[in-house]
Amino acid sequence: MAAAGTALPVTALPVPLSGRFKGSFAYFTIKDRLPQILTRTIDTLHRHKNEFFEEHGEKGVEAEKRAISFLSKLRNELQTDKPVTPLEDELPDATLWNQYLDYQRNLSNGNGGPSWFQSPWLYVECYMYRRIHAALAQNPPIDNFDVFKEGKAQNFFESQGAIIALCTYFQELLKNIKDLDEKQLQEEFLKLLQVSLWGNKCDLSFSAGEDSSQKSSPLQCLEDMVPFVLVNDMEKLWSLLKNAKNRKTDKCKVRVDIILDNAGFELVSDFVLADFLLSSKLADEVHFHGKSIPWYVSDTTKNDFNWTIKQLQAANHMWMSRCGINWEGNLKKGIWVYHDHMFWTLPHDFSSMAEVAPDLYADLQKSNLLLFKGDLNYRKLTGDRKWEHTVPFHQALNKFHPAPLCSLRTLKSDTQVGLKPGQAEQIQASEPEWMISGKYGVVQFDPAL
Ligand SMILES: O=P(O)(O)OC[C@@]1(O)O[C@H](CO)[C@@H](O)[C@@H]1O
Numbered sequence: 181m182a183a184a185g186t187a188l189p190v191t192a193l194p195v196p197l198s199g200r201f202k203g204s205f206a207y208f209t210i211k212d213r214l215p216q217i218l219t220r221t222i223d224t225l226h227r228h229k230n231e232f233f234e235e236h237g238e239k240g241v242e243a244e245k246r247a248i249s250f251l252s253k254l255r256n257e258l259q260t261d262k263p264v265t266p267l268e269d270e271l272p273d274a275t276l277w278n279q280y281l282d283y284q285r286n287l288s289n290g291n292g293g294p295s296w297f298q299s300p301w302l303y304v305e306c307y308m309y310r311r312i313h314a315a316l317a318q319n320p321p322i323d324n325f326d327v328f329k330e331g332k333a334q335n336f337f338e339s340q341g342a343i344i345a346l347c348t349y350f351q352e353l354l355k356n357i358k359d360l361d362e363k364q365l366q367e368e369f370l371k372l373l374q375v376s377l378w379g380n381k382c383d384l385s386f387s388a389g390e391d392s393s394q395k396s397s398p399l400q401c402l403e404d405m406v407p408f409v410l411v412n413d414m415e416k417l418w419s420l421l422k423n424a425k426n427r428k429t430d431k432c433k434v435r436v437d438i439i440l441d442n443a444g445f446e447l448v449s450d451f452v453l454a455d456f457l458l459s460s461k462l463a464d465e466v467h468f469h470g471k472s473i474p475w476y477v478s479d480t481t482k483n484d485f486n487w488t489i490k491q492l493q494a495a496n497h498m499w500m501s502r503c504g505i506n507w508e509g510n511l512k513k514g515i516w517v518y519h520d521h522m523f524w525t526l527p528h529d530f531s532s533m534a535e536v537a538p539d540l541y542a543d544l545q546k547s548n549l550l551l552f553k554g555d556l557n558y559r560k561l562t563g564d565r566k567w568e569h570t571v572p573f574h575q576a577l578n579k580f581h582p583a584p585l586c587s588l589r590t591l592k593s594d595t596q597v598g599l600k601p602g603q604a605e606q607i608q609a610s611e612p613e614w615m616i617s618g619k620y621g622v623v624q625f626d627p628a629l
Pocket residue numbers: 209213305380383384385386387441442476553554555556557559592593
């Protein structure tokens with residue numbers, strides 16, 4: 181291991197986080213949180229039994245039983261640290277998953293092969309969500325049932341107060357956005373960026389599905405939260421966008437991509453930021469990237485994306501519904517574009533995107549700025565490894581540089597790079613849980629040179 185502050189040679193990647201490190205956050209996640217998530221998933225299916233019967237008759241109930249037994253088996257495999265087995269379904273990504281298993285087998289050569297507690301945490305955790313998907317997808321007629329939908333909708337409704345506050349603030353801002361000078365515009369940009377950052381506190385896999393909605397007004401305490409932003413590259417983002425706007429010609433549009441994380445309040449905060457970028461003319465197009473299957477409990481799928489806009493539109497509140505109407509309009513005009521790509525729900529970290537999903541990598545290269553939301557995206561950006569905290573972000577990205585990029589992440593897993601020497605030790609001394617409490621955040625930028 182290199183001394184703190186010394187950059188490791190690029191070839192020497194540190195080991196991945198894993199359940200084999202007893203007492204680590206990965207270990208507790210695999211031991212406690214993942215089985216809890218599986219139990220909740222099974223309960224959800226039980227609770228919907230009558231609904232399945234009403235909709236599909238006996239066939240629906242049979243399918244529910246098969247899905248539950250598949251999930252119980254999965255929970256047992258996990259809890260007894262069984263080997264990770266190949267996927268047996270024929271979904272379009274199954275081959276890639278099985279190739280990845282082979283790759284892990286080769287890596288663990290002689291060490292007993294991949295298993296729940298011995299393999300990289302990122303791999304087995306993603307694998308669990310892929311198997312949950314298989315439990316449903318293989319069992320028509322309930323194959324389109326999203327077991328996490330209820331929780332996502334609940335998070336949205338419980339955050340209603342915060343959503344109203346945010347939509348109202350934003351609609352008021354739009355009224356005089358044309359009159360704002362550059363400094364005022366910058367202030368508003370920084371505010372909405374921070375709302376989107378702290379919106380990432382609201383994820384449901386972290387709390388194993390328990391309530392994590394946004395209760396208080398999201399705009400009130402931003403200033404008090406600044407000390408908790410451990411890497412604060414917000415000004416760099418502003419400069420990048422301002423320069424892009426100034427250099428812009430009619431032919432080249434400024435495109436910002438948001439690689440989404442959670443539905444619920446976080447998604448609304450991302451929509452507001454995206455609308456601000458267009459309304460302030462900092463960008464001409466925003467591309468959103470969601471998940472093509474239910475993922476990490478609260479991640480946004482196409483259904484969640486459209487459902488959220490429809491809910492806002494139909495809301496009994498003038499500014500909420502105005503937001504929903506405008507945003508649907510943006511989609512119709514093609515200045516907002518929704519994408520999903522299978523790669524986002526594979527186990528690979530982003531350093532292998534160019535090889536595994538060259539089409540996606542090429543698409544991201546067209547962007548002026550990529551905003552990666554949330555903790556899982558951060559783990560995939562940095563390979564979910566035991567990095568020294570002072571290793572530069574650029575190095576941890578391990579050649580993933582499709583375009584200038586920025587992570588907006590609240591810390592909910594024990595990996596963090598790009599800190600100043602001594603910074604981690606100082607926080608650690610008073611707050612041992614700083615990396616997993618969700619209390620700290622980063623706005624961490626890489627210019628992709
Ligand atoms: O990506 P998100 O929604 O910010 O967080 C996902 C998360 O809660 O799930 C994993 C824990 O099981 C960690 O990656 C992280 O803490």
